[in-house]
Amino acid sequence: AQWNTWAPPWFQAHGQHTYYPAGLLAAQTAFGYDLLYDELSPNERQLVRKALLEYGIARAYREYVLDNRILANTSNWLAHTVGGALIGSAAMWNDEPVPELALYTNGLLKKLEEHLAASYLGDGSYGEGISYQEFDLETTTVALIALERVFGFNYWDRSHVKDSLWYPISTLAKPISGSLDMGDTHYPAGHSIAPVVARSRNPVFRWFYDLLDHNSLHDFLFADFSLPSQPPDAPGSRYFPQKGAVVFRTGWGEDDAILLYRAGPNFNHNHADQGSFLIRALGEELVTEGGYADYYKDPYYDSYFKQAIGHNTVLVDHDPESQEIAGTLGSLSGYPKITDVILSRSFDSLSSELQQVYRDRLRRFCRRVLFVKPEYFVIYDELAGNREPAQFDWLLHLPDRARVKADGSISLYRGSKSTLAVQKLLPADAAVHVENGHLRYSTFNPAAPPSPPEQPAILELSTKAPVTRTAFLVILAPTRTEEDARKFTSALQPIDNSSWAGFESRGERDDLLLFLKPEPPREATYGEWSTDAAVWFHRRVANRDNILAAQTVTTLKRSGRVLFAADKAVSFVAEYRGDQIEVTVNSREQARVEIARTNGELAGITVAAGQQTVTVR
Structure with a gap:
């Protein structure tokens, strides 16, 4: 509380008042103030209140209410800066009167409500990736608890926070480190979900909680072990219309197949990955992508990992940056959409429109994905250029180039536990070739691995000449052996x-x-x-x-x-x-x-x- 600022000097130099770590510090300071209140002298209490008001509450009010920073309201920063300030306000609300506190609190409450509405979606998901949801929940859950205890405001029932674990559950794999997600994200850790599980009263959420390791303060304070545990129903396929994601599943076992597909709006920490998909089956990842990379340090983050070339989609005229990120200036008129979904025990299917992010180069890009359970996936793309004929590259990311065998219309990826057959049906004359993907900077930092890492691969199907329209039809069949894979493809x-x-x-x-x-x-x-x-x-x-x-x-x-x-x-x-x-x-x-x-x-x-x-x- 005696520091002369809680924000980095470079933020203040840019005319900004605060930064998300200052919100985290405000939440922690307020918690300590509340916990140690009886042990603090009147002067110490005054010192802490002054710091909370000046560095935590007032600056967050100026930045996010008066300046209305982050207009889309989707960033996890809001959870910490605004939520941390409100925890501070709640901690000192019944102390000595502060004339400005009511004004600050009301403005910050409005911004928090906008963040909850924009980020915690009615389909059971959160806009950003799973790891950013867990980061957001670190402060959001404590803020909701504090606001209810001090002011009687029940934001649990006025928002979708308590229902927001369906997406990380739906993309869950065994082992958990194999769980699927897209954008700047990691697999679930669960360190901040205890209040959500307790407030949801959902036995499936308790089942999910029990799968994860728990040693955080959130677990100590808020876990409710009286809630019964119940696994989710099989097969578990689920559509998230507001997030723009579909999960196809065959069940919840280690060998069960999972496909994650994305087409929808941009929230934050998303990539140019519209129409991309990931596949895990038979105990291993079979279709991957560039994936998470350190966006501050990785030299290929801006040119590869967040671009279309880093994902399982289509490039136009070999342009690695074929897609805009949805919602940016190039695609303000609309964003890709999942237009139709049907989910059942034995057959899942979706249709989507993706042309909106292709910088006005495509008149049509309809991607359909089908899953005939559990045998095979089908990808069908209809593409039409907007003006000039164009060349098209259909991309499929695979974990290890040494395990890829491209042979005419049939390519095989021979994993450690299974074989993925990739059968190209259309265009019949498409060229098939394999390129290297990029290794992530984190592979070698802070230390190089003890043995050479696997070289990621991109299997590309390319039209042989510029065309005004084309279609790609590709079958992906996870099988146990190469013999099974060849038997499957020979029957098509x-x-x-x-x-x-x-x-x-x-x-x-x-x-x-x-x-x-x-x-x-x-x-x-x-x-x-x-x-x-x-x-x-x-x-x-x-x-x-x-x-x-x-x-x-x-x-x-x-x-x-x-x-x-x-x-x-x-x-x-x-x-x-x-x-x-x-x-x-x-x-x-x-x-x-x-x-x-x-x-x-x-x-x-x-x-x-x-x-x-x-x-x-």
Whole structure:
């Protein structure tokens, strides 16, 4: 409290009043003041209050209320500067009157409310990455507790903080160090989540808490061990519409498959990674990215790790910086969006629009991702240039170049526990080559590893010449062995005609997957099938229907007989189990759908907006 400033001199030299470490110090000083109040002399109390008011509260008010710094309200800095100042205000509220304190407190409360609304989202996530959420919670949770105890303000029920652990749970892997996330982030540590778990009263959150190591002050003060523990339901796929993320899963075991996909707004510490995805399966990471790098020290952070080239997306004209970061000047008119999602036990699918961040070079970039569980993932991209023909590079980051074998249309990544088959179907003539990714600066700092690190790889599929439009269709199949991988790919037969792009495979399971091309007739046919679906899938096992699924569909027929119909475009998955069908439907509004029972009769169902699952007998 006797220091002459809590902010670094370079901040003050730039006309800024405070810095997030000053907020952390304010929170810690206020906690110490409250804890030791009876042990402090009147003069010592006055000294601490003066420092809290001048260095913690007043400067945060000037910076974040009067100057309204961080207009988007999404930065974790706000949790510390504003939250720390409010903890200070709460600690000294009932002491000697301070005329300005009510003004400062009211202004800071408004800024805190804006931060909570912008960062803690209604879909169960937090805008920034997992490690920044945990950093934010260090001060936010203590502030919410202090504000409720002193002022009676219950921000737990007025915000989504207590529901915000669904994203780190959904991306969780075993071991925890293999958990998936994107941007400037790390896997979860859980040091600050105890108050969230206690206040949520959610047994799944308690299950998550118990998986992590706990030795923080938050654990000591706020953990509630009376809350029962319950694992989440399987398979665990989840859509986060406000964050702009989808997680596909097969379950919660060490070998279960997980895919994380991103397309959405920028919050803070995000990268130019729209349309990127990560895959973990069979106990190891199979599809990676440039990932986290030290943004203060890494010489390749600005040119590689945060750029499109560091992620699993598409480059235009070989430009490593093909994407703007969403929400910056180049993409203020809009940001990429996930437009359609359907999640079920055996089949997950999403569609997204990504052209908004391509600096006006693309008229269309639609990426669709499907997961036929647990066998394979499908990536289908439709690209159209805005003016001039362009060349396109489709990127796939793999952990270790020494384990990559690129061989024509089929490439293999042979991991330590499994093999990933990468089957290129479109463009048929795309060039396949492997490039080196960058090792992170932290690999060698503060000390070099004892043995040479793995060299990250980028598998690139490139159009051979500039084109006005193209499509990429790639199958990714995690298998146990290289033999299994080759057996899988040998069964795939590509389909590419005027209406459809896709494939079929024959074997233990007969699969047919087709994507409708951009300008076909409203209802297109393929063999005995006819439909207006944007994408559809059919699987037969032992000569019986097993799965039927489609996105953005109103009619799907086989040999003229209606198998599915809707009065509005919906997405659905039908899973056949004996004489009953489990039907999952996702609709933007209430719709009336019909599905053929196993005996051929049509069953009518009224579905509400959103996703729901019903059983048809």
